[in-house]
Amino acid sequence: MPGGKELSGPAQGSGAQSPTPLVPAPSASTLWADLQALLPRTREGLQLDFGEAVESSVVLLLQQTADLLYGEGGSLNSCLRLSEIVLDYSWEKLNIGKWRDVDKEWRRVYAYGCLFKALCLCHDGGAVAEAVRTCDLGLLMGASILDNVLARVIGVLQPHLPRPKRPMAGDVKEPLPKKIRPGSEDVPAIKAPERIVRLRCPSLEYFRDNFLLPQKPVILEGVVDHWPCMKKWSVEYIRRVAGSRTVPVEVGSRYTDEEWSQTLMSVDDFISQYIENENHTGYLAQHQLFDQIPELKQDIGIPDYCCLGKGEEDDITVNAWFGPAGTISPLHQDPQQNFLVQVLGRKYLHLYSPAQSEKLYPHEGHLLHNTSQVDVEEPDLASFPQFETAEAQTCILSPGQVLFIPVQYWHYVRALDTSFSVSFWWS
Ligand SMILES: O=C(O)CCC(=O)C(=O)O
Known part of the structure; x- marks a missing residue:
């Protein structure tokens, strides 16, 4: 601005206790x-x-x-x-x-x-x-x-940024094995009547008439294969691109646990402490990640089917879910349509229609009214007897698959491996 104070000028003086002038080395x-x-x-x-x-x-x-x-x-x-x-x-x-x-x-x-x-x-x-x-x-x-x-x-x-320290030649005899937590060996069996339908690249109209309008879940295949994240992302890639970045992390295996909390830490520390260390459970689950780290946003797209919604593209909330095997999102429902895109690892899901809500015992308080009190995989049937008759739809979501979760559909999620999913909430 003409006549304004300019940023680039050398320092005009120095404070009594602070001798470093504002001129860079x-x-x-x-x-x-x-x-x-x-x-x-x-x-x-x-x-x-x-x-x-x-x-x-x-x-x-x-x-x-x-x-x-x-x-x-x-x-x-x-x-x-x-x-x-x-x-x-x-x-x-x-x-x-x-x-x-x-x-x-x-x-x-x-x-x-x-x-x-x-x-x-x-x-x-x-x-x-x-x-x-x-x-x-x-x-x-x-x-x-x-x-x-x-x-x-x-x-x-x-x-x-300073490069991460590398061991000097001679310090290490053989390359250290990477200590990524192994995936779950016992993969749950999915019974036929509960299985969620899978479709390869249905047309927009077919998806709208058979799933969106009747509000039925479906697994879509072949619709995100071209997204760069499908080939590029790995734990090492995330660390390389985002290691130095500070992000919110959920500490604890599920948000309904007493000892669950949230903290801020670098992605590097999150990977060392929660992905590579078997003794801790934490979840990098947040909706700001892609705005904060544009390098990751460039690797994803928006599922084409979102154009069937009434909102603008800018209204879509994009969430990242990055965590170790065993991370659980307790049974809950959300107020928007959801496409859950699986990028890394597998996830085991149970879905229940909103019509089943009574059998799912939502918490009574305002804060958790969208969350069920039932532990889906180990239900306490003495306290929640009607859960036994609730009709579940289940699946194992693998990389490249996209699960459509209709509005208010209850969903329970457990990661079977180190997993990265991206969800799109749209209306
Ligand atoms: O993947 C998860 O753990 C939870 C996903 C979820 O709840 C969502 O996308 O709404």
Whole structure:
């Protein structure tokens, strides 16, 4: 912006306790130049104005941080310190009360705090991994700012990430076997009357008339074979593309367990602790993964049959389900049509029509009213006697197969192997 403060200028001075001026070390200057190219040329272009919910003192802090970044005197350390104060304060705002009641302006503040902190962290090329983590937190908890700048910053930082340590020659005599948990040996038998129909590439009309309109589940084959994920994805590929990224993980084998919880961790740690380690169960199950990691989104498509819905393509929710053998999604129902696409490993599923709801004993509380109290594979028939007469449809979903789960259809899922599925919720 003409007459504005420009980002690229050298520091005009330095803070008393913080001698590092805002001029990048020569080795980091390419990285810094690439980052600069993503930001508005002048400090005014940052659009640091917020709604009434945000106290003016916080806006002032953000403006001071931006002044430091844009060369209005100061140092890297003071800039980092200010951004961390903004982050601490806005983090509190994000975590008080219910998520849906959080004012979006606080999510914008948090995103700016993350942006400024990440820039300070990698200014001298030093803390790129921490900067990526900071941007990921901004993507997960903040609102989108400056045309999704946090995702674009990560795109620039990724090639500068330190490579994972490799053993030196002589350290290891033979290649170490990869410790991926074996799949389940005892694959459940599927009885004929319960079996879900399988079809190869039915026409849109055939699918609509025979399955969508009458709301019947079906397994579609041959409809996603051309998606790149079918050939490319493996645990190693996920680690290579997304290892350094911070994502939410569900810890525990099912969300109805007392000890189940959610945490944030890197994909690398998730793979080491939950995919390669037999003693823990965790699930990387989330709807933001593909927005957060565009490299993975490029490998999938949208099933053609979604065009039969009334909504726009942008309204489709795409969920990732990545976890070890034994991960269970308890019997529950969802308010939209679902295509569950199996990419890696196999899953064992039980489906029940909404007409069976009474025999499935949904939890009474508001939070879990869409979840059954029955443990499908080991039902307590003394407590839930009608479950015995509930009519199940079952299947083993293998890579390349797509299961259509109609709206409100109850579904129970157990991974038989290390598994990656992608589900599409559409209306
Ligand atoms: O694959 C899973 O574990 C659960 C999938 C699911 O519940 C869904 O897509 O709605």
